[in-house]
Amino acid sequence: MRLQCDVEVVNRALPSLGLRGHSRSRRAVLSIGKHADRSAPSSGLYLLICTARDRSGSKYKLKENIEKFFTWFVEEGKATVRLKEPAIDICLSKADISSLKSFLSAARLAHRGSDTDSLPLSALGPARARDVEKPKKKLSILSKKDYPLTSSFPYSLEQLQVSYCRLTRVDLRMLSLRVLRRLDLSNNHIKKLPSTIGDLSCLAELILHNNHLESFGDGLCSSTLQTSLQHLDLSQNQLKVLPARFCQLQQLVNLKLDDNKLLRLPFHIGRLSKLRFLSAAHNQLTVLPASFRKLCLENLDLFGNPFTQANALEHTIHLTFPLTLQELASRAVVDLRIPHGPHVVPLHLCHELDFSKACDCGRACVNSFIQTAVSMNLHLVSHTVVLVDNMGGTEAPVQKHFCSLLCYCEFMDGCVQRELR
Structure with a gap:
């Protein structure tokens, strides 16, 4: 039984001596298992905590040695195990919720000394370096030869850039990165976006500059992106229209639509009340929608569009x-x-x-x-306006x-x- 999470070991005896009892929280691997001698009785079950500093780990006896479990915040991936000897609290955080629950159940059985034969025990050996490294939050892949074909993307990524890799579709492995906040797939050959991008509930920035997109799915506008997406870059693609529900992306602050083939802007674009930066230069716009008047922008760029000459008599x-x-x-x-x-x-x-x-x-x-x-x-x-034409x-x-x-x-x-x- 193994668990990867952040661990802080608190010595309860030190404060009584006037010393600081807390240590720093570190990434660790926790294992429940026996000594190398497999013939040892079940009373030989131990908890091993390995960190990057101490990969060989610190070992603690479990049978009849757990004073209390604190599980008030287990649904947030947090729990504390209080040991009798030594007098320490093992504080766990940033753990996978289901893995944490399974680990705590195994620790309870080990403490009682009952049904230990059914436990999935682990070898109590040194942890691998990659298992105790600090979770990676940012990754940039800028060439096809560096693109991972067999390994998965680190689950902890918050920012991912995959550019110049000639991708023709969005890799589904990216869509399992539940804490991803910024996804940059610029300079590829992507033609279509999967609706499952909308399952990335934390996604605030989506950059699709210089691809081959011909549409922006209606389903994306009805997904969790409505409440998370703030920056959207669709410039240098093949878009002719945007869906009717596009303006449900109510959190948009920055929208880039330059160098497409857009014939019109979204009909209800005025509903994007938080929009502050809009660029739609070099498209095929001849007229702006009526709701455009409701916008309150800081910067606007509509240069290079074939706008018609307005004449109220032409109706x-x-x-x-x-x-x-x-x-x-x-x-x-x-x-x-x-x-x-x-x-x-x-x-x-x-x-x-x-x-x-x-x-x-x-x-x-x-x-x-x-x-x-x-x-x-x-x-x-708009406070700042890029000239509409060369005049x-x-x-x-x-x-x-x-x-x-x-x-x-x-x-x-x-x-x-x-x-x-």
């Missing part, structure tokens, strides 16, 4: 007279913020409701509206929708009045 009319019952009901659902989903209404109606437009008057419109584009100075949404401009066209002919006429009257002034 598209999708109005129906009278409004259909479906349109009236859909507007009521959006205006009154009535909860909806595929379990209540058909899926195609959910999609239409998700893409509802907001009129200047504040009311919603779904399939019946007038659409035009107006010019907006990008300094209204020094910082304006771009933004979509505008109207729920009725009346609202559109009022808007045009306002435009005329401003021109006259």
